[in-house]
Amino acid sequence: MTKKNEEPNVEKRTKSWCALPDAYPKPSVCQQNLFYATLLLEDYAGNASELTAINQYMHHHFMFDDKYKDLAELEECIGIIEMHHLELLAESILLLGVDPKYRTLTNNSPTFWDASYVFYGTDIYDMLAADIVAEKQAIKQYRKHHFLIEDIHIKGLLERIIKDEEYHLKLFTQAASHYCPELFRKITGSSDQDD
Numbered sequence: 001m002t003k004k005n006e007e008p009n010v011e012k013r014t015k016s017w018c019a020l021p022d023a024y025p026k027p028s029v030c031q032q033n034l035f036y037a038t039l040l041l042e043d044y045a046g047n048a049s050e051l052t053a054i055n056q057y058m059h060h061h062f063m064f065d066d067k068y069k070d071l072a073e074l075e076e077c078i079g080i081i082e083m084h085h086l087e088l089l090a091e092s093i094l095l096l097g098v099d100p101k102y103r104t105l106t107n108n109s110p111t112f113w114d115a116s117y118v119f120y121g122t123d124i125y126d127m128l129a130a131d132i133v134a135e136k137q138a139i140k141q142y143r144k145h146h147f148l149i150e151d152i153h154i155k156g157l158l159e160r161i162i163k164d165e166e167y168h169l170k171l172f173t174q175a176a177s178h179y180c181p182e183l184f185r186k187i188t189g190s191s192d193q194d195d
């Protein structure tokens with residue numbers, strides 16, 4: 001018999017134009033696991049991580065605000081979604097039995113997050129290129145961790161986050177096609193998709 005309160009193991013949707021509308025799974029784990037926490041800490045506060053993405057996109061938001069209003073809004077909007085990802089990871093890391101301080105524990109050695117992980121950039125071209133690389137790295141790393149983690153709850157959460165990262169990649173690529181056609185051609189390898 002199904003209990004009434006067993007069904008909705010999902011969080012409320014995050015209303016945002018730069019996240020997919022699908023609900024996020026409520027953070028949950030089968031049991032505490034230091035290895036899984038170590039993997040999630042890389043996604044949380046490693047070099048290629050949510051914390052790096054938040055700070056990079058917010059810096060780019062500040063820099064674009066004067067000249068490229070819509071791009072500045074895109075950076076901020078995506079940065080806020082990365083904050084939500086950070087929160088979901090923090091809650092999962094806690095459930096796995098580890099304090100979600102801003103550091104990794106890979107090879108049993110604490111490495112604290114560093115502001116030099118952020119690609120600050122000098123112009124719209126290299127900033128957008130770095131943002132596209134950041135999303136590609138995130139997708140690759142999440143897929144790797146999804147493969148290594150057997151906990152079905154964490155796998156579900158990573159699958160949902162990957163969907164947002166793929167959408168972010170699409171949004172940044174669309175911005176590149178508008179502002180930096182040369183970058184867009186380089187990314188897509190196309191010569192016939194100019195605006």
Ligand SMILES: [Fe+2]
Pocket residue numbers: 050053081082085138161165
């Ligand atoms: Fe993210």
Ligand SMILES: [Fe+2]
Pocket residue numbers: 053078082135138164165168
């Ligand atoms: Fe993202």
